Every structure is written in structure tokens, then in C-alpha cells.
Amino acid sequence: xxxxxxxxxxxxxxxxxxxxxxxxxxxxxxxxxxxxxxxxxxxxxxxxxxxxxxxxxxxxxxxxxxxxxxxxxxxxxxxxxxxxxxxxxxxxxxxxxxx
Numbered sequence: 001x002x003x004x005x006x007x008x009x010x011x012x013x014x015x016x017x018x019x020x021x022x023x024x025x026x027x028x029x030x031x032x033x034x035x036x037x038x039x040x041x042x043x044x045x046x047x048x049x050x051x052x053x054x055x056x057x058x059x060x061x062x063x064x065x066x067x068x069x070x071x072x073x074x075x076x077x078x079x080x081x082x083x084x085x086x087x088x089x090x091x092x093x094x095x096x097x098x099x
Contacts, residue, residue, distance in 0.1 A: 006084065017093050022078070024086035030077060034061065038077045038087070064089060 044062035073091035
């Protein structure tokens with residue numbers, strides 16, 4: 001039987017020169033260590049997050065966090081009133097150049 005995944009919602013908004021991409025789901029939420037690192041702008045890859053089952057975790061979020069930082073943006077967790085995970089990727093909008 002296939003695994004049923006919670007639906008994912010993606011929304012886009014902009015204000016104060018930033019594009020904000022919000023991604024949320026109704027899953028189990030982020031582990032506390034991941035939440036705290038994101039909340040405080042700390043790296044998810046250094047030191048790596050160790051899973052209790054072995055290996056490292058959070059690679060996708062670590063990549064998204066690094067891409068955001070390289071573009072002058074951020075990846076932050078948001079409160080999720082219905083449970084699950086809610087993240088905001090904020091990226092600066094490009095400035096229009098006069099011709």
C-alpha cells in the first residue's frame with residue numbers, strides 16, 4: 001500500500017523588497033534542533049544534524065538555507081497553527097535598471 005503524504009501548500013507574496021515563498025504541510029513538524037537552528041539563522045550543515053537511526057538529516061533544508069544566504073535571503077520557520085511544518089524562504093527582489 002502506498003504511503004499517504006500530507007498535502008503541501010506553497011504561496012508567494014512580496015513586500016519590503018523581498019519575495020516570500022511559504023511552504024507548509026500537515027506532517028509531523030520539524031525536529032526541535034532543526035527549528036532552533038533555522039530560527040536563529042544557524043547553519044544546518046555545520047555541524048551536521050545526526051539522525052538517531054544513523055546518518056545525517058536535513059540535507060534538503062541545508063541546501064535551501066545555503067541558496068537563500070548566497071542570494072542575500074533567509075530560510076526561517078513560521079508558527080504552524082494546524083501542526084506540521086511551515087517555512088518561509090525570503091529572497092531580495094531584483095532592482096529594475098533604467099535603460
